Amino acid sequence: MKRHFALFLACAVLCAALALSGCSARSEQSSQSKSAARAQSETVAEAAAEDLLGNGWAVESSMELQYATQFSVDYFEGGYKLLSLSNGSRFLVIPEGGSLPEGIDEDIVPLYQPLDHLYLAASSAMSLFDSLGHADLIQLSSTKESSWYIDSAKEAMAEGRMVYVGAYNEPDYEMLLEAGCPLAIESRMIDEASETKSKLEELGIAVLVDQSSLENHPMGRSEWIRFYGALLNEEEKAAELFAEQVAVLNEVTSAEATGKTVAFFYISPSSGSVVVRKGGDYISKMLELAGGDYLFRDLDDGDPESSTEPMEMEAFFAAAKDADYLIYNTSVGGDLATTADLIAQNELLAEFKAVKEGNVWCTKRNLYQVTTELGQMVESFHQIFTGEANETGDLPYLYRLP
Secondary structure (H helix, E strand, C coil), rough: HHHHHHHHHHHHHHHHHHHHHHCHHHHHHHHHHHHHHHHHHHHHHHHHCCCCCCCCCCCCEEECCCCCCCCCEEECCCCCCEEEEECCCCCECCCCCCCCCCCCCCCCEECCCCCCEEEEHHHHHHHHHHHHHCCCCCCECCCCHHHCCHHHHHHHHHHCCEEEECCCCCCHHHHHHHHHCEEEEEEEHHHHHHHHHHHHHHHHEEEEEHHHHHCHHHHHHHHHHHHHHHHHCHHHHHHHHHHHHHHHHHHHHHHCCCEEEECCCCCCCCCCCCEEECCCCHHHHHHHHHCCCCCCCCCCCCCCCCCCCCCCCHHHHHCCCCCCEEEEEEHHHCCCCCHHHHHHCHHHHHHHHHHHHCCCCCCCCCCCCCCCCHHHHHHHHHHHHCHHHHHHCEEECCCCCC
């Protein structure tokens, strides 16, 4: 694991250095991709010489990643794969008909293919399974039908092919055992419910904690489709889907920056305060990659566990009253149908330039559940900033307030 942790640390230091240099996200995305690729290629030879499994097996090859820094995949003879995460956990994918190799390190968790009856408590991963054509493998969910915004998931729950087994921190263990669940895919929230994780493992259910939320670059999150592609023997399809998103992103970032200023926010239903995304957040970076000028890009307290910052309306007004565009986060702030609905939350919003000029957009509820198409999300933001989206007022993940 030393090789993997060194890679994760190196990539993290690289990203921090780029941020401190003051480079824009658009130029950073190119240099970060190239640097990550160099770091990956330099470690392939090291992996071949390193005893990753602890039993002397040699690595045949390693997956070369373009943006992601929070996982690695190493391949061994006979179809065995080692999936390693930045939190230190490791999983050995054992091909169908294969057996557990003797002498491997005790911390390595075996996953026997074919995988089925999986439990998903990381909703963002559903779009990755869906895009790979394996949404049917997810048959147990911590998300209720009413909270799914992915068609295949909603349909599966409506038809009983996927069932709700309780909240991530209080799942119905009996249901999981009766279903023969071999693997629970959790979000990092499970770290706050360690007793639940321990109970699952005690019952013989492997726990894989998705680390994609720690990816520094938006496309790093999308590249997790390659992680799940390795888990499901769909590496080629995963690589093709990811390459499509990279191509979309590259086309957008090759255009000149629009210079349009933008604020991404919502108003807390409980406190009434304005909540904005910090500068280091992946949404903020997508806005910059799209050619926008995110007004709160310098707002970053260095806490990776928090992507937002609350502020009083007066402070928000002072910073964003002249913004060219406002984008409202309905996933947390609640749905809005008209500009009047927005102003009803705080009358001061009527004085904003974007409100007066009709340049207020809202996120659709599917924005946070679809991580496979972040390149297209950047493209949508770009279409807003260039005015291309004015003709329809509706985009795959965004809509304009009338």
